[in-house]
Every structure is written in structure tokens, then in C-alpha cells.
Amino acid sequence: MDSKDLFSREVVDLIMKILKRGDTVELKKENNKLVIVEIQRKVKNKSLLS
Numbered sequence: 001m002d003s004k005d006l007f008s009r010e011v012v013d014l015i016m017k018i019l020k021r022g023d024t025v026e027l028k029k030e031n032n033k034l035v036i037v038e039i040q041r042k043v044k045n046k047s048l049l050s
Contacts, residue, residue, distance in 0.1 A: 023040050024039040
């Protein structure tokens with residue numbers, strides 16, 4: 001698989017949407033195909049100490 005095939009305009013747009021939301025993107029290769037994984041972090045408790 002060529003790198004041009006992996007990073008089409010559609011793939012870059014999807015990655016940028018995820019990053020703009022503040023989430024993390026993980027790229028994997030499974031069965032010779034690109035898999036884009038979006039990782040969301042949620043805060044349950046937040047304490048500010050001074």
C-alpha cells in the first residue's frame with residue numbers, strides 16, 4: 001500500500017475533525033488497511049488546588 005493511498009484528502013479531513021474536537025487520533029494498520037481510532041478522554045472529577 002502506497003503512502004499516497006493512505007493519506008487521501010478524506011483521511012486528512014477526518015483526522016483534522018477529530019483533533020479540532022480535542023480528542024486524540026491513533027492510526028493503525030490492520031489487514032493491510034488504515035484504521036483511524038478516535039480516543040476520547042472524559043474528566044469525572046476535577047479539583048483545583050491553590
